Amino acid sequence: MPLAIFDLDDTLLAGDSDHLWGAWLCEQGRVNAAAHASANEQFYADYKAGSLDIAAYLRFALRPIAGRSTGEIASWQAAFLQDKIAHIMLPQARALIDSHRQRGDTLLVITATNEVVAGPIVRQLGIDNLIACGVEVAEGRYTGAPTGTPSYREGKVVRLQDWLADKGESLTGATFYSDSHNDLPLLQLVDNPVAVDPDPTLAAHARDNGWRIISLRGA
Numbered sequence: 001m002p003l004a005i006f007d008l009d010d011t012l013l014a015g016d017s018d019h020l021w022g023a024w025l026c027e028q029g030r031v032n033a034a035a036h037a038s039a040n041e042q043f044y045a046d047y048k049a050g051s052l053d054i055a056a057y058l059r060f061a062l063r064p065i066a067g068r069s070t071g072e073i074a075s076w077q078a079a080f081l082q083d084k085i086a087h088i089m090l091p092q093a094r095a096l097i098d099s100h101r102q103r104g105d106t107l108l109v110i111t112a113t114n115e116v117v118a119g120p121i122v123r124q125l126g127i128d129n130l131i132a133c134g135v136e137v138a139e140g141r142y143t144g145a146p147t148g149t150p151s152y153r154e155g156k157v158v159r160l161q162d163w164l165a166d167k168g169e170s171l172t173g174a175t176f177y178s179d180s181h182n183d184l185p186l187l188q189l190v191d192n193p194v195a196v197d198p199d200p201t202l203a204a205h206a207r208d209n210g211w212r213i214i215s216l217r218g219a
Contacts, residue, residue, distance in 0.1 A: 003170075005174060010197065013088045014088040021117045022037070069141050085121055133151055187211070194214060
């Protein structure tokens with residue numbers, strides 16, 4: 001069946017989970033709040049501008065979990081989901097996911113957010129397939145190192161192609177939903193690109209190319 005591919009942040013969620021994770025760590029006293037918040041805001045601005053150094057960002061984002069057990073971080077994940085994510089899960093996004101599920105489409109989330117943050121959210125949305133930035137675990141503890149190709153910009157295409165080969169799936173008839181101009185490499189690859197509450201750059205590109213533009217945040 002055709003693929004229904006979804007970006008996560010600001011597409012299925014009314015916010016950016018990666019950015020919110022950084023803010024939550026500050027609020028919980030898990031990091032030096034002033035220094036972490038400042039860097040978190042700068043990386044977020046770089047992302048929106050399309051100039052993010054993804055390797056530098058991943059080193060920053062994964063530092064707070066380095067050396068901690070997967071069990072300890074699981075408790076952080078559960079609290080974060082309740083504190084920051086539950087209220088930004090969009091009902092219309094759930095309805096969109098359900099419509100594809102009812103058609104028998106294969107559901108996949110692909111995100112530049114790391115799998116520690118994204119995994120529990122995607123499971124909560126009822127989607128089994130996730131491509132996210134990988135995080136190394138050794139002997140039950142996070143090392144703080146990323147693994148594999150980061151699923152960011154052109155990296156999303158690389159990771160998706162690897163996933164397709166592994167799963168025996170095809171992009172024929174695929175739909176990809178995203179809010180961000182950072183996802184143009186993948187949007188341009190699929191048969192059915194859809195801009196969701198798009199940023200100005202993506203909105204202009206979508207209009208120029210006759211792509212669908214939808215909102216999942218309407219009343």
